[in-house]
Amino acid sequence: MLKAQRFTRRHLIQGAAAALAILLPSPAALWALGNASKLDLAEIILPAGLARRSSAWVRLLHELVQTTSIEALPQTTQLGPSDPALFDHPLAVMAGAGQMSDLNEDEVIQLSRFLRYGGFLFVDDTSGTLDSPFDSSFRQLCRRLFPNRPLSVLPSDHSVYRSFFLIEKPVGRLAISPYLEGISTGETTPLIYSRNDVSGALARSPDGRDAFQVLPGGDLQRREATKLGINLLVYALTSNYKKDMAHVRRLMLEGRLP
Amino acid sequence: MNAHMVHVLNWLLGTSNLDFQHIDWMTSPTFLLMSALCLGIVAIVAWLTARGSSHRILQTLLLLPALLAMMWALSDPVMVESAGHEEPGRFVILLDNSLSMGVTDGSASRSDAVLPIVESIDQPATELLLFGQEVSAGGLPDYSQHDTDLAQAFQALRDRYAGERLSGIALITDGADHGQLRATWKENGVIPQLDLPGPLTIYAVGNQEDIVDLSVVDLSAGDFAFIRAPFNIKATIKGIGLDSQRFPVTLTRDGSLEQRGEVTLDEDGKARISFRVLPTAVGRFAYQVNLPAVDDDAVPSNDSLSVVVRVVRDRMRVLQVCGAPSPDEKFLRLFLKQDPAIDLVSFFIMRTEEDLGAGYDSHELSLIPFPYEQLFSQELWSFDLIFFQNFDYAPYFGWKAPQLLENVADYVKQGGALVMLGGDRSFDLGQYAGTAIAEILPVRLGVDGDPVDTAPFTPALTAPGSRHPITFLAADSDENLSTWSRLSPLDGLNLTSGASSDAAVLLAHPTIRAPDGTPMPVLAIRQVGKGRTMAFTSDSSWRWSFAEAGLGHGNQVYLRFWKQAMSWLVGDPDTQRVTIDTDLDNYRTGDEIRVVVTVRDLSFGPLEGVLVDCQHQGPDLQSDPVLGNTSLEATTDAQGQATFSFKATVPGSHRLKIRATDPDDPDKQAFFEGDTVVAVTSREPELADILPDHAFLAALATAQSVRLYGPGETGPALLDEEAGRWIEEDRSQSLATVPLVILVFGVFASLSWWVRRKGGAR
Known part of the structure; x- marks a missing residue:
């Protein structure tokens, strides 16, 4: 059994030292284990159909560092789907509006392996329409990546909606789709798809201003899109952590979850 | 017929007289038929080859008696003469040879009363049958039988003397x-008719009033218990001649005192006591309930009773505390969550003080407070294994940090397991130097200078690492070395002051040295008290999963590494490559303890040729007077098994320590060390209820209408004066080669041959 918690002078000194340690700057910031240990994003590129939204992803990583405890490098690495370096970056993004180039068999195998062995891919349709060429070509790719697992609507209690923020409606630059879609393997969802142009809400022009207007909600909607982006990255790292009973019970007790 | 003729006939027939009863033919009919055919052929050939009709007829007539004599000899006739005589009926003494007859009632043993009873019977032709759990004849009593079964004894008596009328039977x-x-x-108050082959006389021995005995009658604990789930060990205590008295009771585990208690015997001399036990480790444990010795104790050996309880783990309960979500956390959680044998509780620090200014209200967040106090004060003991993954305690524990960290250290020392993984909030960067955690880690903290090195590196397998089950990831040593050398580099590591003095370094940095000149530890392990700790000073083991998968190798190396690490950390016997089994959990003194050690390779196939050392340690770590603290050696066979046998001579807990060594290892370092325990008890079922039951014997006497003598009484037994038996004496003699047969054959065969030659035939 545990010892009785008797408060001694030794405890007082140790406690004071611990309290002082909290007030001092954390040495962690000075001594990270190198940039290789920090989170960044792989931005998948194809010859056609994809849009480069590096500024959006860098902004998202920056917001992530500012908002959460996660150590990240605000940078992206552009990689093809068969590039071996993809496996140095467990989180990847892909955005586009037009019809994607067809992936060859090796690329499909490698991308499938990436998703099955722990990688996470967020796919963002930036077209602003529900039946874009990107949407149809992406759905075709999904059938090749996971022949037996359909791309389906993520339920409202999916962990991605509560991984950090409580999200009621997953919006981006637009709000044309009220849900996210994804492919789940077991209890995790390694691939999530949005048709609301999340990266559009985060993208910046070279002069540092927002690249696109957010409709219909303006800056409030942009804020919500940022929260969604943070949730996506936190979910990618923690998967169904927020479904653990300790969290669910507490959130329900506090009335934050129905 | 005069005497001479009878004498001649007896000589011719080879007999002593002519008063035989019958003849048995010993040859089989088939052989006899074949012989007749052969002899018939001889007669036909002789007929056909003879010359002259008169000679042919005469020769054949003379040949026939010779052939008949031959047939007689071949049919092997045996003459049986029957005789017999009448003998008086036998008297049988049925003597109880069980252990209870050796019990001392007052000043004398019950067996001391036997000789006067036997002398008082004084019958000729007496046979002694000893009974207990079995019946035997012709020996002397030693009162060593482990049970008493009277019904079986009567049945054996009936079978042995079936058809015979005994002059009497004495039951003692x-x-x-x-x-x-x-x-x-006892159940119905009925005793059936026994239908014995003679009149029964019962001689009762033993004196209930003079007995003093205190015993543990019964002990129940179930066959197994779950770790950290309390279970009860219930004992029934019985005292004879000690009614309403109070006695201390102790419970020991593997010879060490576990709990104390007290019982008060009721009017019937009975009491029950229950010990609530919380097992904190997996394995086999010998629990023993002990009573104090009382004066004039009739059976001291029943003062204690042992039972072995097997403590198992239903699911491994793991606590993962992480300072910040990261790829390393992600892959470890994926691994832990996918294993159905693991019950995972995760707590990730999602934001720190520095993140509070991001401009979001708390009601927008799905975060919950970190229940650190509850975890590290109350629930700590419910976990088999704790991961501190890049976790810095200081911002959360506050002034309670010393106590909470000490709780974690105590948890490990008492059988828990702790893993600290590297990162920018871990080891020295997590301010663990000088805390209770630093005292249990396998690496020394308080490093001078840079606490990290950020250059990627491939860790080197050390000599202990090349053998240890955690880092042995391939089928053989060469392949293992090759596997480690090709794994993806790690991103950097936390620097330390080197390994703790009693730690084992399994992976080390290839170039960086600790202040003491030894290679900088990357993976180190340590036994701390009853628990184990592990330090992995990098935060990028996830690359062994993901990068390997990218190369098409799958993630088996990563999964195997962590699976084996966890198995070692929690000391799970079921997942060890070496298992120790005994044929029983509980033995009696005199039994043979058989130990089978099974050694498997990494793929759990049998491993042949492994040197196994088995050391036997007697109760309470004292030497067994017969064996001493014996050590035996054996080599595993094709089934990967080495078998040892020990004689259980001393009651109590016997520990068997096993070491397995690769015979090709020049250093003879054990790659496995483990132990198991068995309980040896001197308790006899026969002595569980030692009271004589004279009421039963009286009921038996009444039911059978026989004579009963009480304790201390002797007298004549009931006799059947008309009992007797006919002793048959048969004598048999073969008639196959008696002189008459030889004479007939010789004479007639010779005459036939002479007539044949006279006729001109050859």
């Missing part, structure tokens, strides 16, 4: 029958 017993006869009488 204390009545402590554990068989069906007494059980039926």
Whole structure:
């Protein structure tokens, strides 16, 4: 059994030292284990159909560092789907509006392996329409990546909606789709798809201003899109952590979850 | 017929007289038929080859008696003469040879009363049958039988003397029958007719009033228990001649005192006591309930009773505390969550003080407070294994940090397991130097200078690492070395002051040295008290999963590494490559303890040729007077098994320590060390209920209408004066080669041959 918690002078000194340690700057910031240990994003590129939204992803990583405890490098690495370096970056993004180039068999195998062995891919349709060429070509790719697992609507209690923020409606630059879609393997969802142009809400022009207007909600909607982006990255790292009973019970007790 | 003729006939027939009863033919009919055919052929050939009709007829007539004599000899006739005589009926003494007859009632043993009873019977032609759990004849009593079954003894008596009329039967017993006869009488009050082959006289021995005995009658604990789930060990205590007295009771585990208690015997001399036990480790444990010795104790050996309880783990309960979500956390959680044998509780620090200014209200967040106090004060003991993954305690524990960290250290020392993984909030960067955690880690903290090195590196397998089950990831040593050398580099590591003095370094940095000149530890392990700790000073083991998968190698190396690490950390016997089994959990003194050690390779196939050392340690770590602290060696066979046998001579807990060594290892370092325990008890079922039962014997006497003598009484036994038996004496003699047969054959065969030659035939 545990010892009785008797408060001694030794405890007082140790406690004071611990309290002082909290007030001092954390040495962690000075001594990270190198940039290789920090989170960044792989931005998948194809010859056609994809849009480069590096500024959006860098902004998202920056917001992530500012908002959460996660150590990240605000940078992206552009990689093809068969590039071996993809496996140095467990989180990847892909955005586009037009019809994607067809992936060859090796690329499909490698991308499938990436998703099955722990990688996470967020796919963002930036077209602003529900039946874009990107949407149809992406759905075709999904059938090749996971022949037996359909791309389906993520339920409202999916962990991605509560991984950090409580999200009621997953919006981006637009709000044309009220849900996210994804492919789940077991209890995790390694691939999530949005048709609301999340990266559009985060993208910046070279002069540092927002690249696109957010409709219909303006800056409030942009804020919500940022929260969604943070949730996506936190979910990618923690998967169904927020479904653990300790969290669910507490959130329900506090009335934050129905 | 005069005497001379009878004499001649007896000589011719080879007999002593002519008063035989019958002849048995010993040859089989088939052989006899074949012989007749052969002899017939001889007669036909002789007929056909003879010359002259008169000679042919005469020769054949003379040949026939010779052939008949031959047939007689071949049919092997045996003459049986029958005789016999009448003898008086035998007298049988049925003597109880069980252990209860050796019990001392007052100043004398029950067996001391036997000789005067036997002398008082004084019958000729007396046979002694000893009974207990079995019946034997012709020996002397040693009162060593482990049970008493009277019904079985009577049945054996009936079988042995079937058809015979005995002059009498004397039963000498204390009545402590554990068989069906007494059980039926106790249940229904009925004793069936025994239908014995002679009149029965019962001589009762034993004196209930003089007995003093205190015993543990019964002990129940179930066959197994779950770790950290309390279970009860219930004991029934019985005292004879000690009614309403109070006695201390102790419970020991593997010879060490576990709990104390007290019982007060009721008016019937009975009491019950229950010990609530919380097992904190997996394995086999010998629990023993002990009573104090009392004066004039009739059976001291029943003062204690042992039972082995197997403590198992239903699911491994793991706590993962992480300072910040990261790829390393992600892959470890994926691994832990996918294993159905793991019950995972995760707590990730999602934001720190520095993140509070991001401009979001708390009601927008789905975060919950970190329940650190509850975890590290109350729930700590419910976990098998704790991961501190890049976790810095200081911002959360506050002034309670010393106590909470000490709780974690105590948890490990008492059987828990802790893993600290590297990162920018871990080891020295997590301010663990000088805390209770630093004292249990396998690496020394308080490093001078840079606490990290950020250059990627491939860790080198050390000599202990090349053998240790955690880092042995391939089928053989060469492949293992090759596997480690090709794994993806790690991103950097936390620097330390080197390994703790009693730690084992399994992976080390290839170039960086600790201040003491030894290679900088990357993976180190340590046994701390009853628990284990592990330090992995990098935060990028996830690359062994993901990068390997990208190369098409799958993630088996990563999964195997962590699976083996966790198995070692929690000391799970079921997942060890070496298992130790005994044929029983509980033995009696005199039994042979058989230990089978099974050694498997990494793929759990049998491993042949492994040197196994088995050291036997007697109760309470004292030497066994017969064996001493014996050590035996054996080599595993094709099934990967090495077998040892020890004689259980001393009651109590016997520990068997096993070391397995690769015979090709020049250093003879054990790659496995483990132990198991068995309980040896001197308790005899026969001595569980030692009271004589004279009421039962009286009921038996009444039911059979026989004579009963009480304790201390002797007298003549009931006799059947008309009993007797006919002794048959048969004598048999073969008639195949008696002189008459030889004479007939010789004479007629010769005459036939002479007539044949006279006729001109050859």
